[in-house]
Amino acid sequence: MQIGTTLSQFIIEETRLYPGATGDFAALLNDLTVACKFIAAQVQRGALVGALGSAGTDNVQGEAQKKLDIISNDAILHSMDWTGHLAGMVSEEMDAPYVLPAGIPRGKYLLLFDPLDGSSNIDVGISVGTIFSVLRAPVAGRDAVAADFLQPGVEQVAAGYALYGSSNMLVYSTGYGVNGFTLEPSIGEYVLTHTQMRIPEDTSEYAINASNHRHWQEPVRRYIDELMAGRDGPRGRDFNMRWVGSMVADVHRLLCRGGIFLYPFDTRDPAKPGKLRLLYEANPMAFLVEQAGGAASTGTQRILEMEPQSLHQRVPVILGAKNEVERCVAYHREG
Numbered sequence: 440m441q442i443g444t445t446l447s448q449f450i451i452e453e454t455r456l457y458p459g460a461t462g463d464f465a466a467l468l469n470d471l472t473v474a475c476k477f478i479a480a481q482v483q484r485g486a487l488v489g490a491l492g493s494a495g496t497d498n499v500q501g502e503a504q505k506k507l508d509i510i511s512n513d514a515i516l517h518s519m520d521w522t523g524h525l526a527g528m529v530s531e532e533m534d535a536p537y538v539l540p541a542g543i544p545r546g547k548y549l550l551l552f553d554p555l556d557g558s559s560n561i562d563v564g565i566s567v568g569t570i571f572s573v574l575r576a577p578v579a580g581r582d583a584v585a586a587d588f589l590q591p592g593v594e595q596v597a598a599g600y601a602l603y604g605s606s607n608m609l610v611y612s613t614g615y616g617v618n619g620f621t622l623e624p625s626i627g628e629y630v631l632t633h634t635q636m637r638i639p640e641d642t643s644e645y646a647i648n649a650s651n652h653r654h655w656q657e658p659v660r661r662y663i664d665e666l667m668a669g670r671d672g673p674r675g676r677d678f679n680m681r682w683v684g685s686m687v688a689d690v691h692r693l694l695c696r697g698g699i700f701l702y703p704f705d706t707r708d709p710a711k712p713g714k715l716r717l718l719y720e721a722n723p724m725a726f727l728v729e730q731a732g733g734a735a736s737t738g739t740q741r742i743l744e745m746e747p748q749s750l751h752q753r754v755p756v757i758l759g760a761k762n763e764v765e766r767c768v769a770y771h772r773e774g
């Protein structure tokens with residue numbers, strides 16, 4: 440019996456594809472996995488270690504924070520802030536860039552993350568995860584400022600997520616496809632289990648929070664209504680719906696068996712043109728989906744080409760099976 444390819448081994452071998460690589464990136468990713476294993480352990484122990492429930496505080500976006508939002512945020516900050524590979528970090532749970540400790544060298548990478556995605560699901564035992572994105576610092580060796588993080592998603596050096604579910608997984612891409620690793624608890628290592636994950640161009644499964652139907656714009660309403668009409672409607676076949684409510688789990692399903700996921704523009708709050716955050720959710724997931732052969736759009740623009748305006752900007756998200764995303768985008772063009 441053999442262990443298989445561990446994530447550390449895979450990262451180091453993949454790094455050799457990049458001429459002149461210093462090993463900083465491999466080290467960065469390895470350090471991040473330590474935090475993910477820690478968070479996975481907290482999620483698994485849940486109520487036993489008092490990790491469930493509300494923290495009694497709000498984040499910068501006015502959302503109630505769960506204890507695990509804060510535990511996860513702190514775990515990532517403190518697994519990463521001593522390494523010298525980073526020039527800065529931003530997170531969904533922090534107003535401004537994290538100030539790295541004094542006396543630590545400033546590196547060449549930026550880390551952006553949603554420490555616990557799907558946190559409203561945490562108290563009821565449903566899959567949650569951590570989403571991350573890595574950018575190059577425009578100026579290496581000094582503290583990053585907020586503007587340094589406002590790079591379009593096409594500039595991502597890597598993106599990925601850890602899924603805390605029925606299995607604990609780590610899925611990531613550096614631009615050479617998407618690979619998935621499962622945490623083998625007996626040795627505490629992520630082991631390669633999902634090689635070159637692909638999203639088929641067509642699908643019969645969609646994911647959307649249908650309770651917002653009345654708030655959607657006409658193109659999305661038309662697209663979803665046609666799916667729901669099934670074989671009696673213009674599509675002439677039936678579609679199935681799945682909605683976990685943790686983006687990380689919904690996107691993982693897409694990468695495992697295909698589908699389309701939508702959190703579209705809606706008219707509930709004019710200040711929020713979408714629910715999901717560009718830097719912490721939309722960009723990393725769009726990167727993975729495109730790397731797996733899918734597409735990712737706001738409905739009117741490729742997500743990865745958006746020029747971010749602010750750290751906590753929200754955007755509409757339509758991603759997954761290429762032909763379905765293109766159809767939905769075409770409906771937006773037709774108005």
Ligand SMILES: O=P(O)(O)OC[C@H]1O[C@](O)(COP(=O)(O)O)[C@@H](O)[C@@H]1O
Pocket residue numbers: 531553555556557558559648684685686687702714
């Ligand atoms: O229940 P809603 O309002 O439709 O929102 C669901 C969406 O919100 C999110 O939970 C937002 O993530 P956070 O838990 O990190 O705030 C997504 O994962 C998910 O797709």
Ligand SMILES: [Mg+2]
Pocket residue numbers: 553555556557686720
């Ligand atoms: Mg989230």
Ligand SMILES: [Mg+2]
Pocket residue numbers: 508531553554555556557558
């Ligand atoms: Mg979150």
